[in-house]
Amino acid sequence: MNRLFWIIIAVIGGVVLLLMANNDSGTTLGVANDAFARAAYLGIWGIVIAAALLGSGIRLGDFARNIAIWVVIILALVAGYQYRYELQDVASRITAGLVPGSPISKRAGDGSLTVTLAKAANGHFEVNGRVNGARVPFLVDTGASMIILSSDDARRAGIDTGSLSYSVPIMTANGSTNAASVRLDTLQIGDIERRDIRALVAQDSRLNGSLLGMNFLDTLRGFSVRGDELVLSD
Template identity: 55%
Template structure:
């Protein structure tokens, strides 16, 4: 190992001297000084690793298998990073198929999000939203100015309904009711996330289903309906 170290240091020193001498010409052995420097750097590190492996006394077969395993892991991580958006889309499709009402999120290479919602058996578009960390089933209501939570869903989202002031008149499928103003820290539909969203909480038993209103939908770049599917664009 001692002789190998001296050889490595000698190669490194000789390379540095060549770079200094050829600084004005910009080339060393027909290569640009930058390329030569990178080659020298990688070569020295390769020599250090090789010397360490050979000096460890490990069998070459074991070393070769270990290096091959590490190379495979590195390639898997690189591939996972390069295809991260496709993998996210695949996971979203699997989730949407396994959990009814789950939104299907697609993210393009520019990081733009599109979420697709399927029509429910009742003929309305609905999905599973996450409000303040709580999963809540919502109906999309483009006729509603604001998102309106049922009292039960409001409690799931962390609001203390006993301390709310129900003074705002609202029209529901069950008739006129009163609601209270709150602000959600975060609401997300698939990959589309909005923070500090004002919404209403209906009185107990005044609303059967939480409604996703235009104060959320209006923040999107666009949305449209194609058959039994609604498409939301961030």
């Protein structure tokens, strides 16, 4: 170990002397001084690592295998970081296929946001949104002028349905009924969020599910149907 120490000191000293002697010319042994210094730095570390390896008794084959494993791990991490947005999109699409109603959110480089909804087996566009933080499944209904919550979904979102005034007449698939006007603290569809947005709560159980109506869709930059997908642009 003492011999190795003095060898490294001698190499460092020789490199420093060469760089000092060739400072004015800008090159050492035909190589730019900066490049020569970097090569010498890496070479010295290589000597230290090689000496540590030989002194540890680890077989060269095992050492090479471990280095290869770490190189693969590092390359995988770098590739994952570089393609993180593409991988996130793939993961979202897989989730949407496994969990019906899962929105796929994607933000472009210009900051614009899109949320894509896949058509359900019944031919309608459905999405699992959140109202006041509670999960609420919605049917996207361009024929509904307002967001309409079923009484069950409203209670799940923390709305006291018993204290509401049901004075707004509405028509549902089960016939006509009355609804109450409320303000939702938050409504989230994927990464699109709206605050303090107006909605209706249907009375009793006359509405089987909640509807995502035009007063939400009108807040968007646009929406379009592309085959079996509904794309919301914000």
